[in-house]
Amino acid sequence: MRILIVEDDLVSRRFLQKFLSRFGECDVVVDGMEALDAFLYSLKENVPYSLICLDIMMPKVDGIKVLKTIRELETQKGIPARDRTKVIMTTALNGTEMVQKAFELGCEGFASKPLDTEKLVEVMEKLGLI
Numbered sequence: 001m002r003i004l005i006v007e008d009d010l011v012s013r014r015f016l017q018k019f020l021s022r023f024g025e026c027d028v029v030v031d032g033m034e035a036l037d038a039f040l041y042s043l044k045e046n047v048p049y050s051l052i053c054l055d056i057m058m059p060k061v062d063g064i065k066v067l068k069t070i071r072e073l074e075t076q077k078g079i080p081a082r083d084r085t086k087v088i089m090t091t092a093l094n095g096t097e098m099v100q101k102a103f104e105l106g107c108e109g110f111a112s113k114p115l116d117t118e119k120l121v122e123v124m125e126k127l128g129l130i
Helices: 010-020 032-044 063-076 097-105 117-126
Strands: 002-006 025-029 051-055 086-091 109-112
Touching: 002 010, 002 032, 010 025, 010 051, 025 032, 032 051, 032 063, 051 063, 063 086, 063 097, 086 097, 086 117, 097 109, 109 117
Parallel strands: 002 025, 002 051, 051 086, 086 109
Antiparallel strands: none
């Protein structure tokens, strides 16, 4: 499984990389622009990500805009819904408005920080990734 970790916080980034590396190959980027570059490159090379862990609050381009762009790109490329990259949003925000918006835009899961690894595994299992 190919995994893209999009996280601007160093500690969270390292934690996710260490934890998720047991499930597959992890690429790590620090902001939304790098996330879109990595996603586009994966499509171009025909090696799409199975999972993207996407932080909502980031500099330059936030996770909501990244998610919206990813889903638009998948639609443009004619990728069927069943084959889309699974996206789990991560955030330290307490409000539900951003989370609701992310689900409306097509994320498949949500994990609040600090991350609970058991819940993250549970979400990955429900998505059929592991």
